[in-house]
Amino acid sequence: MDTSIKERQIAEFCRKDLLEENQNQVIKVSCQTGRDVKNVRTSVGTYFYDESLSNILVQKQEFVEEYYDGLKELLIYKANHGEIYSDILITLYPDGSYQFKYWFDEERLYKEEFITAAIGSESFPSTMADCLLSYDLPAINFKKKYAKIIMTLEIKVGEPVVDLRYRNGRNQIKPVFNFTDNTSQSYKESVDKILRLTGNSLLHQYNITHGIMKEFWEPWNKIIIEVPPSGILNELEDIHYYLDDKPLDKKYFTRGYFDMEKWEYVKYK
Structure with a gap:
């Protein structure tokens, strides 16, 4: 897997799921999973926030399956290659660029x-x-x-x-x-x-x-x-x-x- 391509696909689906009123904002997408993402019963929760991470945003709910499947596939791939993460923060910028931050949140x-x-x-x-x-x-x-x-x-x-x-x-x-x-x-x-x-x-x-x-x-x-x-x-x-x-x-x-x-x-x- 080319992880950079997978990240781009996920970011694009997240952006497509934004309401029109949020398209020109900096958006934070918080993605959280369990301790063992490879477990078939472990889900990935996704939450859309404004830049301050204080307000949860409503999304269209049209592309949830696409970025959900992409996130789980990405995390499993990284886990299989020794990179164990439980959290991802995706930042979507108005100009179309994006940033992925990974970490493991034991607390x-x-x-x-x-x-x-x-x-x-x-x-x-x-x-x-x-x-x-x-x-x-x-x-x-x-x-x-x-x-x-x-x-x-x-x-x-x-x-x-x-x-x-x-x-x-x-x-x-x-x-x-x-x-x-x-x-x-x-x-x-x-x-x-x-x-x-x-x-x-x-x-x-x-x-x-x-x-x-x-x-x-x-x-x-x-x-x-x-x-x-x-x-x-x-x-x-x-x-x-x-x-x-x-x-x-x-x-x-x-x-x-x-x-x-x-x-x-x-x-x-």
């Missing part, structure tokens, strides 16, 4: 990753409950009456272990998945997929709370989630955390909470 990335981890960690049990109730398998009809669905999610020797049971109206505990009455290969494959996805989510959550969130999150290795028929969890009654089978504090065993108004994590006093 921005860490803040975004931390906020995502904080919000996701607090909502993890509810997310798992929602996922369980969305499964459509003949093992159990979630429309029939049951007292609780009991999800036991545990990390043993670094590996996730998932156990799903339910308490019926006679207070009997039974497994959610019934391999006695359901012996087909497709059923087994569906159950294996559910357990694998749940286990992957559990391990991801464990790594987050023992990694980027470890300053705020108490160590744990087991969560028991008791899902009521409504699917709406009571934080104090339905969610239980453990470390080596010892119950942890009911205050979500965290050392703080995410303040949505301040958009930051706040430690308990």
Whole structure:
């Protein structure tokens, strides 16, 4: 790839997407991506500003796909050649010239990753409950009456272990998945997929709370989630955390909470 040609193409598409009223201004196009741009799920955000970088500008939205694809291709190419960048600032001048500035913004990335981890960690049990109730398998009809669905999610020797049971109206505990009455290969494959996805989510959550969130999150290795028929969890009654089978504090065993108004994590006093 000739990167200078690619930059020119991107700049031209950005300029074409400007409203007529902005054509004779100095325009700043801020382009931000994640830590690993080569990951297919990593997107590139583009924001058009005036020269002061204080006012976001509206664009036509006619050429977004063209400069989005070009930016991702350019960043991946540079990453494959040892140039790792997370941010680009494109300056478009009224005379048709342009300038590209590249850098890696560790501070921005860490803040975004931390906020995502904080919000996701607090909502993890509810997310798992929602996922369980969305499964459509003949093992159990979630429309029939049951007292609780009991999800036991545990990390043993670094590996996730998932156990799903339910308490019926006679207070009997039974497994959610019934391999006695359901012996087909497709059923087994569906159950294996559910357990694998749940286990992957559990391990991801464990790594987050023992990694980027470890300053705020108490160590744990087991969560028991008791899902009521409504699917709406009571934080104090339905969610239980453990470390080596010892119950942890009911205050979500965290050392703080995410303040949505301040958009930051706040430690308990």
